[in-house]
Amino acid sequence: MFRLTDLVRVLLVRSFKPFTFTNEYEKTVDYSDCNRLGLYIHIPFCRSVCGFCPYCKEKFEKQKYDRYIDSLIKEIHLKGSCHEGKKVVTSLYFGGGTPAMAADRIMEIVDTVNEYYTITEGIGIELHPDDVRPDVLVKLKDAGITKVSIGIQSFLGKHSSILHRPSVDPSLLAEVLGQVRFETVSMDFIFALPGQTIDDLKYDIETAFSIGANHVAIYPFIDFSFADRKVKSMNKKEKRVLMDRMTDYFEEKGYFRKSIWTFASCREADYSSMSRETFLGFGCSAATALKDRFDINTFSVEEYCNRIERSGFPTALTLRFKSRQRMLYYLFWTAYSMKVDKKAFRDFFGVSLYIKFGFEILFAKLLGYITTTDGNLYLTKKGAYYFHYYESFYTLSYIDKMWGLLRNEAFPEEMKL
Ligand SMILES: C[S@@+](CC[C@H](N)C(=O)[O-])C[C@H]1O[C@@H](n2cnc3c(N)ncnc32)[C@H](O)[C@@H]1O
Numbered sequence: 001m002f003r004l005t006d007l008v009r010v011l012l013v014r015s016f017k018p019f020t021f022t023n024e025y026e027k028t029v030d031y032s033d034c035n036r037l038g039l040y041i042h043i044p045f046c047r048s049v050c051g052f053c054p055y056c057k058e059k060f061e062k063q064k065y066d067r068y069i070d071s072l073i074k075e076i077h078l079k080g081s082c083h084e085g086k087k088v089v090t091s092l093y094f095g096g097g098t099p100a101m102a103a104d105r106i107m108e109i110v111d112t113v114n115e116y117y118t119i120t121e122g123i124g125i126e127l128h129p130d131d132v133r134p135d136v137l138v139k140l141k142d143a144g145i146t147k148v149s150i151g152i153q154s155f156l157g158k159h160s161s162i163l164h165r166p167s168v169d170p171s172l173l174a175e176v177l178g179q180v181r182f183e184t185v186s187m188d189f190i191f192a193l194p195g196q197t198i199d200d201l202k203y204d205i206e207t208a209f210s211i212g213a214n215h216v217a218i219y220p221f222i223d224f225s226f227a228d229r230k231v232k233s234m235n236k237k238e239k240r241v242l243m244d245r246m247t248d249y250f251e252e253k254g255y256f257r258k259s260i261w262t263f264a265s266c267r268e269a270d271y272s273s274m275s276r277e278t279f280l281g282f283g284c285s286a287a288t289a290l291k292d293r294f295d296i297n298t299f300s301v302e303e304y305c306n307r308i309e310r311s312g313f314p315t316a317l318t319l320r321f322k323s324r325q326r327m328l329y330y331l332f333w334t335a336y337s338m339k340v341d342k343k344a345f346r347d348f349f350g351v352s353l354y355i356k357f358g359f360e361i362l363f364a365k366l367l368g369y370i371t372t373t374d375g376n377l378y379l380t381k382k383g384a385y386y387f388h389y390y391e392s393f394y395t396l397s398y399i400d401k402m403w404g405l406l407r408n409e410a411f412p413e414e415m416k417l
């Protein structure tokens with residue numbers, strides 16, 4: 001069946017061919033031509049598993065965990081030694097799962113990364129509220145972590161209970177965050193839960209900023225087809241009103257919009273593992289996007305360790321980008337930061353943004369999705385809403401399908417999107 005996402009893809013890519021991902025078993029990776037490379041490390045273990053969560057994760061088991069971290073360190077050696085000398089990278093982000101469950105071995109992992117890479121913009125890690133304890137935070141800080149992102153979801157019991165998450169005590173968080181400080185303290189909330197009002201969101205945002213956060217991420221709830229527990233999401237009209245009121249509120253208060261879904265109380269605070277031009281991923285389900293290819297690692301912890309122990313890369317699927325596909329992928333993820341810089345585009349692709357996308361830029365301006373200043377593109381409030389709208393389509397049509405497949409098959413033969 002031909003879907004709306006297929007139509008948008010055909011119009012933008014100007015080709016009827018689907019995106020074809022194949023299973024390539026390679027032993028080397030070349031990222032020498034990537035000037036602003038980010039690193040990502042995935043730790044797929046949690047104390048307990050939440051029904052609404054789509055990420056690659058499983059319940060913590062000590063033996064599996066030890067074998068996994070040994071394999072992860074070997075993957076960093078394997079990929080790190082593909083480059084001669086130390087490679088300068090922007091940042092390193094730990095995601096999961098609950099990566100702070102590896103607090104005891106974070107220093108060992110970061111030291112291994114530092115053997116091959118020079119990190120210039122800091123190291124971030126996702127925390128579950130249960131990880132916000134002085135002993136854990138001190139270990140993370142000693143290992144070089146500069147940014148933390150805490151998964152609150154909501155301080156309000158009526159919303160956290162919909163997600164079957166325990167309630168979070170803000171005063172306890174405030175006390176611990178006051179003892180061990182980080183450059184960025186971000187807090188994650190979920191947006192558009194059934195019955196959520198603007199006052200509920202204001203309460204969450206103000207509580208976060210008053211207890212030590214300087215950055216918040218408000219993620220729209222996504223109901224993945226394979227999630228164990230269904231949560232009814234808000235209808236489109238209500239969502240639009242809520243998103244506009246939330247954006248107005250951030251503006252009135254003088255907070256800084258850092259991306260579609262993130263806001264900060266000071267300009268320097270930043271937590272963004274998403275809007276990178278190129279990135280290299282390590283661990284189960286970690287993705288890699290280079291100038292000419294996209295790879296995603298297997299979702300199976302067992303098969304991941306088996307592959308690495310035989311010194312093979314754990315890549316499950318690879319897409320070799322066609323030139324226009326790569327440009328669209330670039331535009332999609334950089335627009336997430338609300339701005340597309342024409343010089344950065346030219347530096348990356350060696351061609352003008354306006355030569356390649358002049359018609360689409362004009363069309364987006366006429367629709368009121370973007371404005372331009374000095375040739376750079378800026379998303380408007382309307383543009384941000386529609387970006388979110390297409391992002392949801394993209395997530396449900398592409399990511400849902402890819403992750404759904406990879407949850408069932410460790411190394412599929414092929415996938416067409
Ligand atoms: C890996 S978790 C964060 C760290 C930690 N595991 C925790 O749960 O607090 C990343 C974030 O993804 C978001 N998330 C998870 N499932 C989601 C869904 N179905 N829709 C939207 N956001 C989701 C949550 O805000 C969560 O904090």
Ligand code: SF4
Pocket residue numbers: 045046047048049050051053054055057096097098128151
């Ligand atoms: S939301 Fe966090 S704790 Fe819950 S399953 Fe997902 S990664 Fe684990």
